[in-house]
Structure formats: C-alpha cells, structure tokens
Amino acid sequence: MSGCKARVRKNRAIQKEFIESVIASLKREILEEKRIFNAEHNERNLAPFVERVLRDRMDKQIAIMETQKSTNFNNGNTKLNSNNNNNNTNNSNNNNNKQDTQYSAMDIQNSTMDSKNSTTDPHNSTLDPQNAMDQRNSMSDRELLHEMVSLLNAGFETVMFMTSLTLILLAIHPSVQEEVYNELQDVLGDSPDSAPTYDQLQRLDLLTRVIKETMRLFPAAPVIARSAPYEVQCGDYTIPAGASIAIFIYGLHRHPQLWNNPNQFDPDRFLPSQSSHRNPSGYVPFSLGPRGCIGSKYAMLQMKTTISTILRRYKILPGDKCKSLQDIRFEFGMTMRSLPGNDIRIEPR
C-alpha cells in the first residue's frame, strides 16, 4: 500500500472513532436535555446544540493534549525540539524546563508553505479534532508552528480590518458615534483611564450592534469555501458529493430578500425586536458550525476594548476622501483589504 493510501485509511479510522465518540456524547446529552428537545425540537436549537457538543469534545481533547505536552516538557522530553533541524538551539541538556526554541521568519514561512502543500486532507487544519486524536498524542514542532501561524493569520488581519472599518463608519455617522460615546460614559464611567472589565464590555449594547452592522456590510472574510462530503439537496439544487462550494458572505449580508435597505448602515437591525425572526444563517460573519471561527468571542472583546478606548479619548472625524459609505474603498481577498483613501481624523475630546 502506498504511503498516501495508508495515511488516508489511518485518517478515516481516526475520523470514524471521533464521529462515534461524538454520537455517543450526543446521545448522552440528548437524554440529559430531553426536556428542551421535547419542547422545541427544531433545526434552530439542534444546530447550536450539536455544535456545542462538538466543541466541548474538542476542548477536552485539546486539554488532554496540553497536559501531555507539558508533562513531556517537565520530563525533559525534547520531542518538540528534536524535529527542527536548522535554526533551533536545543539547550535541554542544560535546562530541561527551558524551551529555547528559536525560529527564523524563513522557518515559519517554510512551515506554512509545507503545511499548505501537504494538506491534501481537508480535515488536516487548525485544532482539528482528527489532529487532536492523533495517536502520537503530541504535536511536532512543525505542526505547532503551523497552528500558531494559522491563529495569527486568522486573528490579526480580520480584527484589524473590522476595527478600522468600525471607526470609519462611526466617523461618517456622527450621531451614532455620539450615542456610542454616551453609552461608554454610562457603562464605563467618565475616566478614560479605567480599563473596561469583561462584564462592562458585555453591557455595551450599542457598540456591539455597531460592530455587528459593520461586519454585515464589510465582512472581514467575504467568501468561504466548503466541499460536500456527500450529495446534498439544497432547495431545488442538488450538490453532488465532492463538489466545492463557495459561500459569498458579502453577498448574503446585502441580499435584499434578507435585509431592508441592505446598503444602509443601521445598527438597530440587531435590536432583539428586529432580529429575532431573522434567519440565523443569513448573518454569518464568523461562519457557522464546527468549522466556524474559534476566535469570535475573543475578537468581539478585542474590538470592543480597542474601539471604546479610542472613543473615550478622541472624536473620530471623516477624512478628506471618505465622507460617505459609498466612498469606502476595499478589495476582496481571503480577507477584505482596505484601499488607500479610507482616511479618518481624530480630535481629543
């Protein structure tokens, strides 16, 4: 059997084991939550429920991996260092607990490229349950590096784009900005030097709606892709097994059948009274399901912290070239990119 076939078989066996364990968990949890399911057994609560179980299982598996990894370090196991053969200085003989692993930018680049080239298996990616179930119960240097690079890639440009777009939209909607500022004063107090707490950030309802509306109009990940593992009937369309599907989130978020005045900035769309009967699949800035964004909650906290810190000290004003929503210039890529000209000015309060 060729190496590739053997790998595919091993992967299938691991996937099967994982899926069986998920089904067992689901059965157990359904029994425990029988009441909720009898009361309202529909797709709406089933999807988040299944997702929660999947994530829960992954978290446990990852926690096990973390424990094993730290045990390995404490035992002076140099596995993490031993795979890396160029710029890596292994000082484990002198100090078993010290991970003196150094990487050059080139190592990281190569690692990412190699991982990309070798990723013929669609499940072989970030914090994947199958990786977590890997029989080695540990990660190689290369895998660990790849995970870190993926997290940085996925978490940096997206948050940067969304934060700057939110500030631009607030600059060209001064009355909304003033309302947000008033909310910040109410919830966080007058002194701009006090760091917001987690609870306070949760209470910033208007700022949350403003960020949500910005992500509707300018989703940082404008298009995502999936492949169909089996034939799927989707309304009048049959998606054949193995087909690649691109989901155009930008288009979905501005679809006139889903949104009134879709090209207008209106944070009130996300008031409970206006959003409760909306199809939840019509708004997916972080995607959905087990492969959706794992950093969504962290991203919201990060954006709210940065934006509130700026707004408490400065008034945001439009720049010379960007005075309305139509002036905002961007280009599509894996993530959205802001183009030159989207300027703002700031003025101390």
Ligand code: HEM
């Ligand atoms: C506003 C900010 C963000 C947006 C709009 C966003 C959006 C998304 C979307 C749409 C996906 C799904 C991609 C796909 O299905 O192909 C995704 C995946 C992912 N995101 Fe985010 N993201 C954001 C911030 C973050 C942050 C801060 C982190 C980590 C610190 C992060 C980590 C990830 C990872 C690791 C995945 C891949 C998950 C997987 O493949 O299972 N993201 N993100």
